[in-house]
Amino acid sequence: MTVDEIEKPAGAWCVNCAKGAGCGIYETRPQSCRTFSCAWLRHPQLPHNLRPDLTRVVLAFDNNATRLVASCDPAHPMAWRKEPIYGHLKRWAESSWASGGQVVVMAGPRLWAITPDEPIELGEMDPGARFAIVRRLDGGWEAKVQPAA
Numbered sequence: 001m002t003v004d005e006i007e008k009p010a011g012a013w014c015v016n017c018a019k020g021a022g023c024g025i026y027e028t029r030p031q032s033c034r035t036f037s038c039a040w041l042r043h044p045q046l047p048h049n050l051r052p053d054l055t056r057v058v059l060a061f062d063n064n065a066t067r068l069v070a071s072c073d074p075a076h077p078m079a080w081r082k083e084p085i086y087g088h089l090k091r092w093a094e095s096s097w098a099s100g101g102q103v104v105v106m107a108g109p110r111l112w113a114i115t116p117d118e119p120i121e122l123g124e125m126d127p128g129a130r131f132a133i134v135r136r137l138d139g140g141w142e143a144k145v146q147p148a149a
Helices: 031-035 085-099
Strands: 057-061 067-072 102-107 110-114 119-124 130-135 141-146
Touching: 067 085, 085 102, 085 110, 119 141
Parallel strands: 067 102
Antiparallel strands: 057 067, 102 110, 110 119, 130 141
16 A cells, blocks of 8 residues: 555555564554554454455455455465455455445556456556446446546
8 A cells, every 4th residue: 555654655565564573663653554444454244364464465445435445465466366355356346336336456556446247457557547447338348547637
């Protein structure tokens, strides 16, 4: 995830993270780090096997809870394709699609949208870019990306 206060880009380890030990600036960490809580911590009903340290994927909902974002560990960019995480992402896409919900995967600068049928690679996107997934006449899916303004 991006942490603007310390210029940490998305898809990269924080320079303050001591692997295996945790945050090196925990007492003085930025406010965005203090307020962030992943879906696994916020929703105790999620299964144990979705813990981020087991899946290498951090799940978080956007501010209005319409988009589930799965952020992969930079050392494991395709971890989202493995079970059990992939099955859960598909089920969330299936259950939220009709109401306008989205499931998005971030692996470094690359993004995928998970549709009820298949993942759609969006490629590398600027943070301000927007996208829409539309059904093609042949029944498949297509991504329409609008660059950042």
